[in-house]
Amino acid sequence: xxxxxxxxxxxxxxxxxxxxxxxxxxxxxxxxxxxxxxxxxxxxxxxxxxxxxxxxxxxxxxxxxxxxxxxxxxxxxxxxxxxxxxxxxxxxxxxxxxxxxxxxxxxxxxxxxxxxxxxxxxxxxxxxxxxxxxxxxxxxxxxxxxxxxxxxxxxxxxxxxxxxxxxxxxxxxxxxxxxxxxxxxxxxxxxxxxxxxxxxxxxxxxxxxxxxxxxxxxxxxxxxxxxxxxxxxxxxxxxxxxxxxxxxxxxxxxxxxxxxxxxxxxxxxxxxxxxxxxxxxxxxxxxxxxxxxx
Amino acid sequence: xxxxxxxxxxxxxxxxxxxxxxxxxxxxxxxxxxxxxxxxxxxxxxxxxxxxxxxxxxxxxxxxxxxxxxxxxxxxxxxxxxxxxxxxxxxxxxxxxxxxxxxxxxxxxxxxxxxxxxxxxxxxxxxxxxxxxxxxxxxxxxxxxxxxxxxxxxxxxxxxxxxxxxxxxxxxxxxxxxxxxxxxxxxxxxxxxxxxxxxxxxxxxxxxxxxxxxxxxxxxxxxxxxxxxxxxxxxxxxxxxxxxxxxxxxxxxxxxx
Numbered sequence: 001x002x003x004x005x006x007x008x009x010x011x012x013x014x015x016x017x018x019x020x021x022x023x024x025x026x027x028x029x030x031x032x033x034x035x036x037x038x039x040x041x042x043x044x045x046x047x048x049x050x051x052x053x054x055x056x057x058x059x060x061x062x063x064x065x066x067x068x069x070x071x072x073x074x075x076x077x078x079x080x081x082x083x084x085x086x087x088x089x090x091x092x093x094x095x096x097x098x099x100x101x102x103x104x105x106x107x108x109x110x111x112x113x114x115x116x117x118x119x120x121x122x123x124x125x126x127x128x129x130x131x132x133x134x135x136x137x138x139x140x141x142x143x144x145x146x147x148x149x150x151x152x153x154x155x156x157x158x159x160x161x162x163x164x165x166x167x168x169x170x171x172x173x174x175x176x177x178x179x180x181x182x183x184x185x186x187x188x189x190x191x192x193x194x195x196x197x198x199x200x201x202x203x204x205x206x207x208x209x210x211x212x213x214x215x216x217x218x219x220x221x222x223x224x225x226x227x228x229x230x231x232x233x234x235x236x237x238x239x240x241x242x243x244x245x246x247x248x249x250x251x252x253x254x255x256x257x258x259x260x261x262x263x264x265x266x267x268x269x270x271x272x273x274x275x276x277x278x279x280x281x282x283x284x285x286x287x288x289x290x291x292x293x294x
Numbered sequence: 295x296x297x298x299x300x301x302x303x304x305x306x307x308x309x310x311x312x313x314x315x316x317x318x319x320x321x322x323x324x325x326x327x328x329x330x331x332x333x334x335x336x337x338x339x340x341x342x343x344x345x346x347x348x349x350x351x352x353x354x355x356x357x358x359x360x361x362x363x364x365x366x367x368x369x370x371x372x373x374x375x376x377x378x379x380x381x382x383x384x385x386x387x388x389x390x391x392x393x394x395x396x397x398x399x400x401x402x403x404x405x406x407x408x409x410x411x412x413x414x415x416x417x418x419x420x421x422x423x424x425x426x427x428x429x430x431x432x433x434x435x436x437x438x439x440x441x442x443x444x445x446x447x448x449x450x451x452x453x454x455x456x457x458x459x460x461x462x463x464x465x466x467x468x469x470x471x472x473x474x475x476x477x478x479x480x481x482x483x484x485x486x487x488x489x490x491x492x493x494x495x496x497x498x499x500x501x502x503x504x505x506x507x508x509x510x511x512x513x514x515x516x517x518x519x520x521x522x523x524x525x526x527x528x529x530x531x532x533x534x535x536x537x538x539x540x541x542x543x544x545x546x547x548x549x550x551x
Contacts, residue, residue, distance in 0.1 A: 165408060166405060166408045167398070167401045167405075167408065168405065170395065170398065171398065173384075173387075174384055174395055174398070177384040177385060177386055177387065178382055178383065178384050178385070180378075180382050181378075181382040181383065181384060183366045183367045184344060184366070184367075184369065184370055184375070184376060184382075185370060185395050185396065185398045185399065185458075185462070186367055186368070186369075186370035186371055186398055186399035186462075187367055187398060188365075188367045189367065
């Protein structure tokens with residue numbers, strides 16, 4: 001019985017951790033390639049959830065189609081954000097763009113609260129996996145959680161293949177390591193920036209749709225991202241595997257402390273772990289320390 | 295008809311004139327050196343040629359095509375490759391991956407073809423890898439092939455940068471102080487490679503260099519600059535002995551005498 005509880009708690013943690021990982025992945029990829037730290041990621045996630053919710057509830061579209069619609073629209077939104085607001089600021093200090101993204105977050109939240117059927121209420125939608133469970137002996141796992149894990153694994157594989165094998169993926173990696181050199185390899189850095197925003201925003205949208213069964217759909221669901229920050233920093237903030245591992249650590253730790261420790265620990269644990277790990281490894285688990293030879 | 299023609303290249307930073315009406319042309323197959331004291335504007339010429347700076351006046355032509363206003367990322371398509379004084383490599387990639395990135399502009403596939411890994415994609419990949427291995431052999435980088443750039447000694451990093459530029463199959467190669475920070479031995483190797491690059495690959499080379507021995511032994515022609523103004527252009531020996539050049543390097547008094 002003790003073992004079953006433990007296993008269930010860990011699996012819940014892994015699936016929440018997968019969402020943290022997806023969100024952290026978006027933040028890290030964007031930061032690596034464009035040196036922009038985005039605070040609007042949570043709101044993009046929220047919009048993804050609202051789009052899926054609308055497609056399912058009002059247009060009676062299937063879950064898969066709604067999912068794809070959310071991914072597609074948030075991807076376009078990413079392109080829009082880059083072209084209209086970020087690009088004019090290229091060359092400005094990093095914090096200028098960071099502040100801009102905070103502002104965009106407010107705009108999107110306000111927008112959601114003004115849309116008639118969205119507003120400030122909390123919504124939910126049924127997925128094909130709602131109220132379905134996998135059972136093995138005493139172990140009972142919600143299929144929603146399993147779906148999150150499966151989706152995340154697939155996405156990570158697709159992303160890895162994209163970065164390794166495709167021309168666009170290689171261009172993105174090159175740009176993230178050395179913009180100047182990338183330009184003289186014939187890589188159009190502007191195009192890479194647009195592509196990066198599209199990919200990371202779509203990742204945010206995916207995370208939003210996936211997390212909806214757990215957090216429900218409301219205008220403040222973007223705050224979820226706050227807990228993906230320690231995940232990203234834990235991994236080293238410049239490392240893609242680091243973001244994934246960081247996400248999982250935070251998710252599992254949160255879930256275990258929520259179950260075994262007194263109330264209140266759940267929300268503190270991610271930060272305690274972050275502080276402890278940073279004390280030992282200031283560059284994060286997978287971070288590369290930039291050393292300058294003197 | 296010269297391969298590269300620079301006419302009245304002028305660049306100002308506010309009130310400072312970094313380059314004042316510099317004109318020169320480089321013939322196909324030439325090794326062309328640009329010399330001058332620190333701050334003379336040598337690297338600035340490279341940065342103009344690779345479109346990092348916008349000229350205030352003047353034009354740049356390659357094979358009669360005006361490249362004065364193209365975008366920096368289009369420069370490689372005009373057949374210009376360059377190395378940097380301070381090394382600009384992809385530090386967390388292997389030597390092989392860096393050199394393969396030089397082939398980037400030669401990759402002409404789309405995402406769909408890449409997903410299905412069509413025959414054309416496969417052949418193109420094979421060609422790129424073959425070419426990269428040739429370059430690794432040529433520059434004697436085998437022992438570093440799979441190592442991260444960040445772990446390489448300085449001289450080897452400089453060599454990788456040349457390798458990456460060669461992988462681009464350029465018509466013109468711009469080398470910005472290739473020998474700086476290299477050991478004597480590495481500099482000797484470099485000297486052979488530069489000659490080979492010209493002869494075996496048929497690439498025209500423009501070098502900014504402080505090592506006068508290297509400049510004299512390699513160059514077909516030399517352009518001497520001082521404070522953004524061209525002093526003289528000619529055979530290396532003649533340029534070295536030019537009184538204005540000596541003055542620029544040694545000062546007015548002729549401290550040598």
